[in-house]
Amino acid sequence: xxxxxxxxxxxxxxxxxxxxxxxxxxxxxxxxxxxxxxxxxxxxxxxxxxxxxxxxxxxxxxxxxxxxxxxxxxxxxxxxxxxxxxxxxxxxxxxxxxxxxxxxxxxxxxxxxxxxxxxxxxxxxxxxxxxxxxxxxxxxxxxxxxxxxxxxxxxxxxxxxxxxxxxxxxxxxxxxxxxxxxxxxxxxxxxxxxxxxxxxxxxxxxxxxxxxxxxxxxxxxxxxxxxxxxxxxxxxxxxxxxxxxxxxxxxxxxxxxxxxxxxxxxxxxxxxxxx
Amino acid sequence: xxxxxxxxxxxxxxxxxxxxxxxxxxxxxxxxxxxxxxxxxxxxxxxxxxxxxxxxxxxxxxxxxxxxxxxxxxxxxxxxxxxxxxxxxxxxxxxxxxxxxxxxxxxxxxxxxxxxxxxxxxxxxxxxxxxxxxxxxxxxxxxxxxxxxxxxxxxxxxxxxxxxxxxxxxxxxxxxxxxxxxxxxxxxxxxxxxxxxxxxxxxxxxxxxxxxxxxxxxxxxxxxxxxxxxxxxxxxxxxxxxxxxxxxxxxxxxxxxxxxxxxxxxxxxxxxxxxxxxxxxxxxxxxxxxxxxxxxxxxxxxxxxxxxxxxxxxxxxxxxxxx
Numbered sequence: 307x308x309x310x311x312x313x314x315x316x317x318x319x320x321x322x323x324x325x326x327x328x329x330x331x332x333x334x335x336x337x338x339x340x341x342x343x344x345x346x347x348x349x350x351x352x353x354x355x356x357x358x359x360x361x362x363x364x365x366x367x368x369x370x371x372x373x374x375x376x377x378x379x380x381x382x383x384x385x386x387x388x389x390x391x392x393x394x395x396x397x398x399x400x401x402x403x404x405x406x407x408x409x410x411x412x413x414x415x416x417x418x419x420x421x422x423x424x425x426x427x428x429x430x431x432x433x434x435x436x437x438x439x440x441x442x443x444x445x446x447x448x449x450x451x452x453x454x455x456x457x458x459x460x461x462x463x464x465x466x467x468x469x470x471x472x473x474x475x476x477x478x479x480x481x482x483x484x485x486x487x488x489x490x491x492x493x494x495x496x497x498x499x500x501x502x503x504x505x506x507x508x509x510x511x512x513x514x515x516x517x518x519x520x521x522x523x524x525x526x527x528x529x530x531x532x533x534x535x536x537x538x539x540x541x542x543x544x545x546x547x548x549x550x551x552x553x554x555x556x557x558x559x560x561x562x563x564x565x566x567x568x569x570x571x572x573x574x575x576x577x578x579x580x581x
Numbered sequence: 582x583x584x585x586x587x588x589x590x591x592x593x594x595x596x597x598x599x600x601x602x603x604x605x606x607x608x609x610x611x612x613x614x615x616x617x618x619x620x621x622x623x624x625x626x627x628x629x630x631x632x633x634x635x636x637x638x639x640x641x642x643x644x645x646x647x648x649x650x651x652x653x654x655x656x657x658x659x660x661x662x663x664x665x666x667x668x669x670x671x672x673x674x675x676x677x678x679x680x681x682x683x684x685x686x687x688x689x690x691x692x693x694x695x696x697x698x699x700x701x702x703x704x705x706x707x708x709x710x711x712x713x714x715x716x717x718x719x720x721x722x723x724x725x726x727x728x729x730x731x732x733x734x735x736x737x738x739x740x741x742x743x744x745x746x747x748x749x750x751x752x753x754x755x756x757x758x759x760x761x762x763x764x765x766x767x768x769x770x771x772x773x774x775x776x777x778x779x780x781x782x783x784x785x786x787x788x789x790x791x792x793x794x795x796x797x798x799x800x801x802x803x804x805x806x807x808x809x810x811x812x813x814x815x816x817x818x819x820x821x822x823x824x825x826x827x828x829x830x831x832x833x834x835x836x837x838x839x840x841x842x843x844x845x846x847x848x849x850x851x852x853x854x855x856x857x858x859x860x861x862x863x864x865x866x867x868x869x870x871x872x873x874x875x876x877x878x879x880x881x882x883x884x885x886x887x888x889x890x891x892x893x894x895x896x897x898x899x900x901x902x903x904x
Contacts (some may be wrong), residue, residue, distance in 0.1 A: 479673065481669050481671055482675060483673070484638075484667075484669070484673065485667070487660035487661050489686050489690060489733075490690035492685050503677045
C-alpha cells in the first residue's frame, strides 16, 4: 500500500522539486554573485546585492506595492463577500453563478488587461461615452495610475476571493443564523457577530490567495500603471531586462518572498484559534 | 378565563410551494397556551409541528391566520422582535464563542444591564458555571443541550420553544433530562412549547398535549385525557399500542388472560424484562396484544381466554367513519 502510494506521489514530488526548488536555488545563488556586464552573473561571491536593498528608494517601492496589494485585497473582500453570500444562497442556480465567476479564466489575463486599457484610456470607451453624453469636457485620467492598477488587480483576482468565501458560506449552518435572530440579533448584528467570524477561515484563505500574487504583480502595473506606477514586480522585471542586473533582481525577489512569508505566518499564527 | 393566555394561534395555515405543487404543512390550527404551562406538540415527523414552532419563532410566515403573543399580534414581526426564544434540535450553539459568550449573546443584543450576574445565575441553574470558558466543541451532548437552554431562558422569554431538544441525546440520558427539564420549567416558571414525536416524552413532561396529524390538531388535552380518552383512532394509536376489537379500543395492558372469557390462541411470547408481551388471535381471527407478568408461562399455540374491564374500553369519535 505504502509503496503504491509513494509510486503515485513520486511524479508530483519530482515536479515540485524541479520546478519550484531548483529555480529557487538558482535565485539564491544568483543573488550572492556579481552582475555580468551584459546580463548574467559572475564570480566573486558578494552580499552587496542585499545591502543595496536598504536604499530608501526601494523601501518606497515596497511600501507602495504593499498598499496596492492591500487595497486590492480589501476591495476584493468587500465586493466578494456579498457576491459569495448571494451565490451560496441561490439554491439550484449556484453552479451557474459559480461558472460565471470563473468564466473570465477562459481568456488570457493579458488580453483581459489590454481590454481594460481600451476601456480606461483617454480615447477609450468610458471617456468617449462620457464626452459624447456631454458629462465631461476633457477625458478623465482613468489610466496609468494606482487606481487603474488596483482596478485591474481586483478584476483579475476577485474569483480567488469569491471561491473560498463561497466554500465557507455554503457550509455555514443556517440554524446558526436563525439562532442569532432568535436571540434578538438584527441582520447586521448577525452578519458581524456570526457570519463573518464563522467565515474567518475563508476570508483568510481568500486574502492570501489575492494578496500574495498582487504583491508580486508586474503585468497589471506595467499595462495599467504606466511608467509612473513602479511596483516590486516591475522593479524585479527591470533588473532582469533593461538594467541587466540579475543578482540584484534575485535579491529583490528573495526579499519580496521573505516578507510575504512572514505575513503568511503572522496570519496563520493568529488564525489557528479560529479554525 | 382564570389564567392569562401567553400564546394564541388563530386558524393558522401554512402552505409551502406554489401552484400545483402546493403542500399544506399546517391546516387551520387554533391553540391557546396559558402562562406557565408545559405544553407539548406531539406528532409523527412531517405532521407540521416544527412548522408551527417556526411560525411562532418568526422563521416562517403563516399563509393565513394569526399568531398572538401576550395579547399582541406578532405574525408579521421578524424573529428578533419577538419575545420568544428557541432551543434548536441541533442546539445551534455558536462554535466560535465560549459557553459564556453564547449565553451572553442575546443579553448583549438587548443591551441588558447586570449582564454578568444574570449569566452566572443561569449557568448555575443549568450546572455549567465551571464550564463558562469552554467552547461548545469541548462539551458533551447533555452539556450542549443545557447551554442552549441557558442561552434562551436567560432572556426571560414569554414563551420558550423547544424543537425535539432531547433527540440528539443518547436514550439513557434522555430519560434523566426529561425530569431535569420539567423541574427547570417549574422553577423558572417560563411557558414551554415542546415539540416531540416521542409520546412517552410528551406524556411524562407535559401539562397539556396537542396531538397533530397531517397538519391538523387531532386532540388537545392533559396526558391522562389523551391517553385514556383519545378522540380519534390516530391519537389512540399514536399514544401507545392499541387493540381494536369490534370497533372498540383496548390497550394491551388492560387485557387480562383469564380462565374464562373470550377464547383466544397465543401466537407469540416476548420476554421484555418487566413484563411479557403476549400476541394472541381471538376467535374470529382478530390479532391482539396483551401484557402478562414476567414470570408467566404461556406458550405459542396455547388456548386461553381474555377479558377486560369495560371501563378500559376506548371509543373514538371517528370509529364509525373508519370502521
